[in-house]
Amino acid sequence: MSDLFDTGAAAPTPPAHRPLADRLRPQTLAEVIGQAQVLGPNGPLGVMLTSGSLSSLVFWGPPGVGKTTIARLLAQETDLHFVQISAIFTGVPDLKKVFEAAKIRRQNGQGTLLFVDEIHRFNKAQQDGFLPHMEDGTILLVGATTENPSFELNAAVLSRAQVLVLERLSLRDLERLTQRAEKELDRALPLTGPAREALQEMADGDGRALLNLIEQIAAWKVDTPLDPDALSTRLMRRAAKYDKSGDEHYNLISALHKSVRGSDPDAALYWFARMLTGGEDPRYLARRITRMAVEDIGLADPQAQAICLQSWQTYERLGSPEGELALAQALVYLALAPKSNGAYVGYKAAMRLAKQSGSEPPPKHILNAPTSLMKDQGYGAGYAYDHDAEDGFSGQNYFPDSMDRPELYQPVERGFERELKKRLDYFAKLRAQRNG
Template sequence: MSDLFDTPHAAPPEAPRPLADRLRPKTLAEVIGQQKVLSRDGPLGAMLTAQSLSSLILWGPPGVGKTTIARLLAKETDLAFVQISAIFTGVPDLRKVFESAKLRRGNGQGTLLFVDEIHRFNKAQQDGFLPYMEDGTILLVGATTENPSFELNAALMSRAQVIVLERLTLTDLELLAQRAEQELHRALPLKGEAREALLEMADGDGRALLNLIEQVMAWKTDAAMDRDQLAKRLMRRAAKYDKSGEEHYNLISALHKSVRGSDPDAALYWFARMLEGGEDPRFLARRITRMAVEDIGLADPQAQGICLESWNTYERLGSPEGELALAQALVYLALAPKSNAVYTAYKQARASARSTGSEPPPKHILNAPTKMMKEIGYGSGYQYDHDAGDGFSGQDYFPETMKRPVWYLPEERGFERELKKRVEYFSRLRTKRQGG
């Protein structure tokens, strides 16, 4: 028995490093997909050329190279690279990081502190970085997938330049796939259409693509698979969509502007993108109805009713059948004549209402239910429009101190052509009745 314990055992073989780690670029020139910021004329390239690297916020979607770029910036500038995550780092940990950076600085070396998910720190924690940034103890490089202007405080933003990194294109992902094949000494066992599908599954995320490639290579098959065979083995990644974050507002903006721009195909695309991301169809029904009153208005008075009917249909049918009714309303809006004349007039009226405060209506249109009110002029001089010629008295209904404005200006489109004729007709009569 003693031999079993006395005989040394061979160390277990090390697990192979993940492909994403093995392919991590060793120089900034090897970074894929971010040439706009890394080129000589780009913001980072210009900083390095001038040897004037400042604190940065790297903003971009997952898997586009934020951590890699931070590491390589430290290497290019001979700074010590220290990485922390806002998710796992508390105030005591930060104090240790800052103390270590001070010691390092005393020995003649600066520190590039890379903070992943920096938006996870609260405003007070973000303020904690400021004195160490200002005295040069650290050069801060924060990484975030969220809009910095929403998530980071003004003091931190004023001391760091925001660098926007873009999702990888299919061309970028193909280049990354080729590098993976060279590293693995083997071609992907995929036919052309399946290869394209694999790149699409990554959804602009380089790290996700490399993880997918590792899965495909692990199948050890020599026969090239087609798209259907690949789909059976791999699940498509869910599209990035935060129902309460910036992506939510970006996509609803794209949907609204596509309708306003009379493009039904684009409108359907963004509508589908939001549904695929898990958006509540009732939210979309409400926004579609809003589009009808804001952008179509009285150019097509039926539009609002069609939206409400589609909403009602959705409530009766539920998902997914009811979503077709919303899509139908969306296409109707996109192809309807457009006018924001009422929307514009309404905003002007609201602004005027705020500025004129408590101006009373003119006395001639006030009711006079008591003797005293009649004696002080309430209702005096009111002209009953049905008694006037053309059923129109032409009286002024604005406050006496207010010059009559003209806010509603119908367009020469759709039903508003008819409304424009009516506006002009009553304007002529009003001028005539008032002796103009």
């Protein structure tokens, strides 16, 4: 009975479990792995810290590369009070409280580094709310975003902050992080060399993801080191970073397009596969591939456009995954085809000229005259029917009378367009003779 009412000292509570990623958080900027282009002696942050002048910042980079850690350590090294908020969970009333607290702190001689995670999630009005507090020194703003600040942040905020690009961790960086984790765990991971490399590739440049995977592996009880196959059986491969409506989408389609333009079929196939494995709609790719044929091959190979349309139609009939092969074949054809943007450049020049020339009418000799009044006005007078002319070419002027004849289409000496250039030069010679 007395045991039920024992008033002796309670057993000590065991310490709460701390994830490996939290235990390995760097305590100084010198301990941060990677980002030497920002943190090095000649990097922007290195120069700011040396000069003792830190400005508001926006960290732009993928997840797990140290944005939060660097912000916290910046506050520590500059004796600023660190406040962290997330734009996902913070509303206007919360922001007002943060600013009021920062004002009081400033009056007491303490500055505030306000770290805003996912800052692009704030709307324009919320972003504008930071401006007066940045300008009067109440806060030093450090924002973090995975999205392109040029598109997602107000120009006013960007003009008051320096954008620093943080890069995904290299395999060398991830190996250093793995060694640091093994030291903290006081044991080596039960992996063969190739499996160790496979693990780091699974992390896809994300240090936090790597540490989470290492923590899982460290808990396994295995008798012999695991090879890559055994590792992949136990671990699900991390999905590659790809946002079908964000920066990765535009970055990868740009890489695909430029690989085709650069006549590199291997690179084109690689970026095509990257987009497909990321979940891109093959119909979007079919449309963009056809655009490449029109824009970059043009009349240097008139078959290119037809091949793209045929591959698109083949995809619609076969569906996925077999239909993607037809699109891949079209990509290879485009990459190896002769290139010309002559028609594209000519079209753009014609659009500019059309806007500049306003409402200039066509010359009267090429206007139809269905009424007697129009005939009296000179419509159609002097028109030369080309089929009746020598060589089937009259050489007449078809531009407005007030306009000097421009040269809009200038074919290149490649592929079929070489033949078109010969024809263009031939007609130019005839035109000069007929009008001489």
